[in-house]
Amino acid sequence: MVVGNLAPTITLQIPLEDIVKATDNFHDDNIIRHGGHGPTYKGRLLRSGNLINIAAQRIDHKNGEGDVKFWTEIWRLLDLKHTNIVSIIGFCDAKDEKIITTTFPEYGSLRLHLNNPKLTWMQRLRICVGVARALSYLHYDEGRGYTVIHGAITSNTILLDKSLEAKLSCFHNSIKQCYEDQVHHCEPISIPGYTDPAIKEIGGVTRKSDIYSFGVVLFEILCGREACTENEANRFLAPLAKCHYENKTLKDIIFPYLWIQMSPQSLLTYSEAAYSCLEKEPEDRANMDYIVAELEKALKLQVRYENLLNVFLMCFLFAVLLFCVHYFFIPIV
Known part of the structure; x- marks a missing residue:
C-alpha cells in the first residue's frame, strides 16, 4: 500500500x-x-x-x-x-x-576500509563526525517536523565518496515518529553485533537504539574490525570494547596502525563518547547532539596535535640544516 x-x-x-x-x-x-x-x-x-x-x-x-x-x-x-x-x-x-x-560513493561501504592501514585516524574522525551529523539531523531537525529512527546503523550502511565524506544509506527500515514519542513498538530487525540489547526490555526502538548501533560503529573504526566476527573467542566487539575501556586496556584492541598517529586527548575524548553510546540503559546514553560535539572536539584535538608535530618536525629539520651548513660548509679560520 x-x-x-x-x-x-x-x-x-x-x-x-x-x-x-x-x-x-x-x-x-x-x-x-x-x-x-x-x-x-x-x-x-x-x-x-x-x-x-x-x-x-x-x-x-x-x-x-x-x-x-x-x-x-x-x-x-x-x-x-x-x-x-x-x-x-x-x-x-x-x-x-x-x-x-x-x-553511489566511489569508495563503497565503510566496512571495506575498517582494517585499511591507509585510512588515517584523522580521516576516520572526519567520517565519524559526518555520520554523527547525519544522525543528529535525523533525530532532531526541527524544520522537518518529525524525527526519524534509522534502524540499521552499521559500517555497511555508511558509504564513502572519493573525498572520504560519509554518506548514510539504507532507509527501508527507518521509522518516522513525533518528537514526543519515546518508544516505537514494533518488531525490529536484528543485526548481529549492532542491535540494541535494551530493545527487548522496552518493547521497541527509540533514538537511543540508533545511538547504541553508532557506538558499535565507533569502536569498529577505532579497532579496525567488524562488529561481529565469526569463529572468534570474542565474537562481538561491543562487550569486548566495553570491557577494555572499563579496565583501561583499550590500547590492546586499538588498530595498531592508528596508535602511533593519535593524540592522547583525541583518543580519550573519542573513546568516552563511544563508550557513552553503549550504556546498558537507554536513558543513560548521551543524545546525538552531545556525541556530535564530542567527536568534533576529538577531531580538533587531533588537528592541533598534528599541526604541532609538523611545526616541531620543521624546526628540527631547520636545526639539522643549520648544523650541517655550519659544520660542513663554513671554513675553519
Whole structure:
C-alpha cells in the first residue's frame, strides 16, 4: 500500500532496461552489499546525457514486506536532504522488479576500509563526525517536523565518496515518529553485533537504539574490525570494547596502525563518547547532539596535535640544516 501523493515521484521513474544495462544485467561482480531485503549493485547510468555512478537496490518482495520497504525508502529519501545522506536518483517498479537507485560513493561501504592501514585516524574522525551529523539531523531537525529512527546503523550502511565524506544509506527500515514519542513498538530487525540489547526490555526502538548501533560503529573504526566476527573467542566487539575501556586496556584492541598517529586527548575524548553510546540503559546514553560535539572536539584535538608535530618536525629539520651548513660548509679560520 502506498500512502501519499505519487506526483513528485513520476519524474524519478527509471525504465527497467536502463538499470539492467547500467548494472550489466545485475552481474554478481557488481554487487556491493547483500542486505536482508535484497542485494545492492553498483552501476553507471546515463541521465541527461551524463554517465553517473549509482547504487541500485533490488528489493526482494517475496516475503510480503517488499512494497512497504520499497516505498518507505523512497519517501524517506525524498524528505531527507543532508550532506551526509545519500541522494535518491530514481526508482523502477515494473515487471515484478522494485529497484531504488541512489548516488553511489566511489569508495563503497565503510566496512571495506575498517582494517585499511591507509585510512588515517584523522580521516576516520572526519567520517565519524559526518555520520554523527547525519544522525543528529535525523533525530532532531526541527524544520522537518518529525524525527526519524534509522534502524540499521552499521559500517555497511555508511558509504564513502572519493573525498572520504560519509554518506548514510539504507532507509527501508527507518521509522518516522513525533518528537514526543519515546518508544516505537514494533518488531525490529536484528543485526548481529549492532542491535540494541535494551530493545527487548522496552518493547521497541527509540533514538537511543540508533545511538547504541553508532557506538558499535565507533569502536569498529577505532579497532579496525567488524562488529561481529565469526569463529572468534570474542565474537562481538561491543562487550569486548566495553570491557577494555572499563579496565583501561583499550590500547590492546586499538588498530595498531592508528596508535602511533593519535593524540592522547583525541583518543580519550573519542573513546568516552563511544563508550557513552553503549550504556546498558537507554536513558543513560548521551543524545546525538552531545556525541556530535564530542567527536568534533576529538577531531580538533587531533588537528592541533598534528599541526604541532609538523611545526616541531620543521624546526628540527631547520636545526639539522643549520648544523650541517655550519659544520660542513663554513671554513675553519
